Each structure stands twice: as structure tokens, then as C-alpha cells.
Amino acid sequence: MTTLVIGGGWSGLTTAVKLARQGEPVHVIEAAKHFGGRARNIEWQDKVIDNGQHIMIGAYDHMLAMMQLVSVDPETVIDRLTIDISIYDTQYSPLHLSARGKLSWPWSLAWNLVRSAGLSGLKNLVVLQRNIPKLLSDHDITVLEWLQKVGQPDRLIKQLWEPLCLATLNTSTDRASAHVLAHVLRDSLGKTQQHADLLIPKKPLGDLFPQAAADYIRRHGGKLSRQTRIAEIVTEEGLVTGVVTTAGRFIDADNVVIATGPDQSAQLLASHVRFHRPQQTPITTVYLQYHEDCRLPKPMLGMTGTMSHWLFDRSQQHPGLIAVVISAQGEHEQLSREQLIRHISQEVHQQVPTLPDRAIDAFVIREKRATFMCTVENHRQRPECETTINGLWLTGDYIKNNYPATIEGAVRNGQYCAEQILSQPSS
Numbered sequence: 069m070t071t072l073v074i075g076g077g078w079s080g081l082t083t084a085v086k087l088a089r090q091g092e093p094v095h096v097i098e099a100a101k102h103f104g105g106r107a108r109n110i111e112w113q114d115k116v117i118d119n120g121q122h123i124m125i126g127a128y129d130h131m132l133a134m135m136q137l138v139s140v141d142p143e144t145v146i147d148r149l150t151i152d153i154s155i156y157d158t159q160y161s162p163l164h165l166s167a168r169g170k171l172s173w174p175w176s177l178a179w180n181l182v183r184s185a186g187l188s189g190l191k192n193l194v195v196l197q198r199n200i201p202k203l204l205s206d207h208d209i210t211v212l213e214w215l216q217k218v219g220q221p222d223r224l225i226k227q228l229w230e231p232l233c234l235a236t237l238n239t240s241t242d243r244a245s246a247h248v249l250a251h252v253l254r255d256s257l258g259k260t261q262q263h264a265d266l267l268i269p270k271k272p273l274g275d276l277f278p279q280a281a282a283d284y285i286r287r288h289g290g291k292l293s294r295q296t297r298i299a300e301i302v303t304e305e306g307l308v309t310g311v312v313t314t315a316g317r318f319i320d321a322d323n324v325v326i327a328t329g330p331d332q333s334a335q336l337l338a339s340h341v342r343f344h345r346p347q348q349t350p351i352t353t354v355y356l357q358y359h360e361d362c363r364l365p366k367p368m369l370g371m372t373g374t375m376s377h378w379l380f381d382r383s384q385q386h387p388g389l390i391a392v393v394i395s396a397q398g399e400h401e402q403l404s405r406e407q408l409i410r411h412i413s414q415e416v417h418q419q420v421p422t423l424p425d426r427a428i429d430a431f432v433i434r435e436k437r438a439t440f441m442c443t444v445e446n447h448r449q450r451p452e453c454e455t456t457i458n459g460l461w462l463t464g465d466y467i468k469n470n471y472p473a474t475i476e477g478a479v480r481n482g483q484y485c486a487e488q489i490l491s492q493p494s495s
């Protein structure tokens with residue numbers, strides 16, 4: 069049974085690794101020059117960097133397991149840090165989401181929150197966490213509706229929940245799915261301290277999994293094609309028979325897995341099955357290169373009331389490199405590259421005065437279709453892995469699960485897809 073996987077992002081590669089491991093013939097076809105999709109390596113002058121700053125957390129256990137399966141030791145490529153985030157606001161004093169200190173988890177988190185947001189800050193966090201089972205037992209609402217329903221104060225909404233919602237769902241609180249945010253909160257802050265750990269890559273994203281996954285597939289007898297784009301899925305009487313490339317070549321297969329982003333999946337599926345195409349939403353990363361001694365006071369800082377949302381210290385990889393993330397839509401989209409760099413550099417300097425008001429060099433990456441918009445409606449209509457066509461499967465971060473568009477969600481779905489294919493009776 070030959071399985072053809074269209075798309076060599078983290079999800080498609082996961083499916084292919086899992087199939088190859090069981091000795092199944094598999095062929096991954098990727099349109100781009102490199103594997104990795106939306107979490108890949110790019111070159112900036114003499115540096116290899118990420119196509120956009122990513123943050124992973126200790127709860128990404130499926131991602132970590134897949135890295136180990138393809139012989140990447142997470143410890144050598146990722147810094148695992150105790151959660152220690154400060155969120156600076158233009159109006160309020162800094163808020164600390166941190167497990168640092170002498171107390172054990174979760175008292176350490178509670179203590180740091182009380183110190184920065186008072187007893188009411190802690191009380192409100194507990195109220196929200198305790199409300200999760202009730203929220204999930206009912207129909208979905210927006211994050212903002214949820215926060216208001218449980219009486220979260222304006223400060224926590226602005227300085228904690230809005231930035232966390234944007235960071236994880238890449239969708240504003242007035243549209244984002246409360247169910248999805250609740251799952252993220254439960255899996256990160258609601259479990260052990262290790263689940264809340266920050267995983268900051270020490271290597272570019274392509275070195276974390278995609279390249280090793282491609283090698284693994286090859287070593288296990290699989291085939292990989294790059295710079296090959298699939299234009300069409302071919303079916304006969306409700307059964308998939310293969311695909312046609314944009315060069316007009318037919319490739320036959322018993323199973324076809326569409327592991328592309330939602331826009332490309334919609335095109336490939338157009339004449340086959342009904343498909344809800346979710347809106348996509350951007351993420352902008354501004355890399356600022358300072359003198360190599362320059363550092364942030366913490367590996368990760370949040371900013372609210374500003375255009376910049378999150379600052380990451382990437383010195384482990386390139387000394388003096390800071391990545392600034394701006395989630396979703398906003399005024400930054402109207403600025404030219406130069407205007408954006410100037411604006412962001414000033415904001416960073418105001419917050420971290422030890423950094424100069426101008427970087428030595430800067431690079432802007434605007435990923436227009438970074439993630440699907442995780443609204444109540446889009447989450448409700450996420451497609452299943454199984455389709456009505458025999459042998460045609462879907463995987464990717466937007467396929468049904470409880471996570472937003474994340475690497476962990478993409479990997480989980482990739483694993484599930486492989487399990488479904490493997491559970492089919494072979495003909």
C-alpha cells in the first residue's frame with residue numbers, strides 16, 4: 069500500500085515517519101526547496117534563522133517524542149527553562165508569570181503573581197482555571213465573553229489574557245475560541261511545572277525535526293521529492309488512485325494524505341469533498357541584531373499597549389540577536405519595513421533601556437498565512453482526518469483537535485493520521 073504525503077511540513081513528515089517506521093512504502097512530495105513548511109530554516113546574510121520566532125512549551129510532549137524518534141536529542145537543540153515571563157504594560161506595573169523562587173509548583177507561580185498583581189490577580193487566575201470544566205461542558209464562546217462571564221478585571225484581561233491568547237491562538241480575544249484557550253491553559257499552567265516550561269530553540273527550526281525526519285524516512289526506504297507541486301487529486305468511483313503534479317505527471321498511490329496548509333488543501337479538495345476554509349492570520353517577526361554583548365533581562369518578555377507583543381533573546385544561537393513578535397493583524401501591517409524597524413526598535417529601547425535605540429542590522433519577516441484564525445466558528449468546523457473518499461486523508465495543524473495552530477497540534481494530527489492508515493485492512 070503506497071502512501072503519498074503531499075506537504076513536508078511538521079505534520080506531513082510526522083505521518084510519513086510513522087508509516088516508514090512500520091515498513092510502509094511512503095513518498096513525501098514537497099513544493100518548496102526545503103522541508104519544514106511554516107516552521108523552517110531561512111538564511112539571513114551569514115546566519116541561519118527561523119522563518120519566524122516560535123515558542124514551544126513543556127506540554128508539547130508529542131513533538132518531543134517525534135524528535136527523539138528521529139534521533140534528535142531535545143536537550144541538544146532546545147533550552148528548557150522554568151517559566152519566567154514578565155509582561156510590561158504602558159499603564160500597569162510589570163506582571164510576572166514565573167515559577168522561579170524557593171517555593172514548589174504551583175505555589176511559586178502563585179507567589180510571583182501575588183507579588184506583581186496582588187491577591188486579586190491570583191484569585192482571578194484560580195477562578196478561571198476552576199471554571200474550565202464548566203466552560204468545556206457547554207457550547208463554545210469567545211475568550212472575551214468567557215473572561216467577562218467569570219469577572220476577570222480589566223488589568224488581567226489587558227496584561228495577561230490578551231497577550232496569552234494572541235501568543236497561543238494568534239486571534240484576538242473578541243473572536244478567539246474559549247474552548248481552545250481553556251485546553252491550552254489546562255495543559256500548560258494547570259499541570260506540572262514541567263508542562264509550563266519554556267522551550268526555546270538553540271538551533272534553527274529545520275534542525276529540530278524536519279531535516280532529521282527526512283533522513284529517517286529515507287533510511288527506512290521512503291521516498292522524498294522537493295520542488296514538486298501537486299495540482300490535482302485523482303479519484304475513481306469514490307476511491308483515490310493518485311495525484312497529478314503541476315508538470316502533468318501522474319503518480320499512483322493507494323493512500324493520499326493532504327498535509328498542506330488550509331488554503332492549498334481547499335484547492336486540492338475543491339472538486340472532491342466539502343471543506344470549510346478557515347481565514348488565515350499573519351505573524352510578523354522583526355529580528356534585531358545588536359552588539360554581541362547585548363542581552364534581554366529574561367529569555368522572553370511580553371509587552372502590552374505597544375505594537376510589539378513578545379521579545380525573545382536568541383543569543384544562544386546568535387549573540388546579540390533579539391526577535392520581536394507581532395501576532396495577528398494590526399497597524400504594523402500599514403508600515404513599511406523601515407518604519408516598522410524604527411518603531412519597534414524604539415519600543416524595545418523604552419522597555420529595555422540597556423539596548424540601544426537602533427540595532428546594527430534588522431530583518432523583517434511577514435508570514436501572511438501563519439496560522440488559521442482560531443475563532444469559535446473555525447474551531448467548530450475543523451475538518452476530520454478521514455474524508456468521504458476512500459484512501460484520501462487530511463492532516464495539518466488546522467485539522468480537528470483541541471489545540472490551536474501549533475507545532476504540537478500539527479504533530480498530534482500527523483500521528484493520528486498515520487494510525488488511521490495503519491489500522492486499515494490491507495488489500
Ligand SMILES: Cc1cc2nc3c(=O)[nH]c(=O)nc-3n(C[C@H](O)[C@H](O)[C@H](O)COP(=O)(O)OP(=O)(O)OC[C@H]3O[C@@H](n4cnc5c(N)ncnc54)[C@H](O)[C@@H]3O)c2cc1C
Binds near residue numbers: 099106124352465466
Ligand atoms: C511566523 C510563525 C510563527 C509561529 N509561531 C508558533 C509558535 O510560537 N508555536 C507553535 O507551536 N506554532 C507556531 N506557528 C505555527 C506552526 O509553525 C504551524 O502550526 C506548523 O508549522 C504547521 O505545520 P503543518 O505541517 O500543519 O503545515 P505547513 O507547515 O504549512 O506544511 C505544509 C507544507 O505543504 C507544502 N505544500 C503546500 N501546497 C503543496 C502542493 N500543492 N504540493 C506539494 N507541497 C505543498 C508547503 O510548502 C509546506 O511545506 C507559527 C507559524 C508561523 C508562520
